[in-house]
Amino acid sequence: MPLPKDSSLVFLNNKVSNHMLLHFYKMNGAGNDFIVIDNRDLSISLDEDTIAALCDRHRGIGADGLLAVEPAEKGADYKFRYYNADGGEAEMCGNGARCFGFFTAHLSGEEELPDSVSFETIAGTLTAEIIGDDVRIAMSVPKDLELNCPVRVDGFAGDLHSVNTGVPHVVSFVDDLENTDVFNHGQNIRNHPHFAPAGTNANFAKVLSPGHISIRTYERGVEDETLACGTGMVASALIHHLLTGASSPVKVDVEGGDTLTIGFEKIGESSFFNVTLTGPADFVFEGEIEI
Numbered sequence: 001m002p003l004p005k006d007s008s009l010v011f012l013n014n015k016v017s018n019h020m021l022l023h024f025y026k027m028n029g030a031g032n033d034f035i036v037i038d039n040r041d042l043s044i045s046l047d048e049d050t051i052a053a054l055c056d057r058h059r060g061i062g063a064d065g066l067l068a069v070e071p072a073e074k075g076a077d078y079k080f081r082y083y084n085a086d087g088g089e090a091e092m093c094g095n096g097a098r099c100f101g102f103f104t105a106h107l108s109g110e111e112e113l114p115d116s117v118s119f120e121t122i123a124g125t126l127t128a129e130i131i132g133d134d135v136r137i138a139m140s141v142p143k144d145l146e147l148n149c150p151v152r153v154d155g156f157a158g159d160l161h162s163v164n165t166g167v168p169h170v171v172s173f174v175d176d177l178e179n180t181d182v183f184n185h186g187q188n189i190r191n192h193p194h195f196a197p198a199g200t201n202a203n204f205a206k207v208l209s210p211g212h213i214s215i216r217t218y219e220r221g222v223e224d225e226t227l228a229c230g231t232g233m234v235a236s237a238l239i240h241h242l243l244t245g246a247s248s249p250v251k252v253d254v255e256g257g258d259t260l261t262i263g264f265e266k267i268g269e270s271s272f273f274n275v276t277l278t279g280p281a282d283f284v285f286e287g288e289i290e291i
Helices: 048-055 094-106 182-190 230-244
Strands: 011-016 019-029 032-038 065-070 078-084 116-121 124-131 134-138 143-146 161-164 168-173 201-209 212-219 224-226 250-253 259-267 271-280 282-290
Touching: 019 094, 032 094, 048 065, 065 094, 078 094, 094 116, 094 124, 094 134, 094 230, 094 271, 161 230, 168 230, 182 201, 182 212, 182 224, 201 230, 212 230, 230 250, 230 259, 230 271
Parallel strands: 032 065, 078 116, 168 201, 212 250
Antiparallel strands: 011 019, 019 032, 019 282, 065 078, 116 124, 124 134, 134 271, 143 161, 161 168, 201 212, 212 224, 250 259, 259 271
């Protein structure tokens, strides 16, 4: 569903039953779904409780998180603000960044979409390339790599590896991904003191073939398994390379049914650069909701 050429998503100041109307778009990237709002005029102010209510799948719109488009401050095209389903702001979201890039590309008003869009995030300035129906994100430089973390989780015997790919992630490779208790093991890893105080996301992966893995992710802030997590795909692909030597690009299957591609280059034993995430970004619907 392309954005109308004259679209200007604004906060409507008319009252309906003593509530305000918020105009929004719904998007998804590989099954990771988002509420998207245009706040370039900075007229929208949403607190954590309101964002959590909007993301509620029973009483709100329903989403894994909320994306807000704001004016850039440091020379990029836009500023990226991302809030998890619990209302807390996060540094980065890979699938959200792809949706953000596709959304903001439509804001140009041009007959043809721009080849790329840049935006500022807490994790650094990123660039989204529009490649047909797919979007390629140039990710932030990974950091804080730790293989074989000295962590043991009750009931889970797998080795844990961690890396920050914009947000912190733990990756563990398992033999039986389908029957892995992602919720309970993920929750225990997410809240383990080793990863305090911010906590971490938890990914469980299986090698399908060299350079091709499948993952399931427990997301911090959503506090549940999601159908996809972009930064988790990147973390899992990089750890797969370090453990097996698999070359770039690495294909990653996610629970949402899509296969995404992670590209990277490496300096030395464990420093990565030119890390990219390529996959779909889709409009689902638009609407207005009382808040």
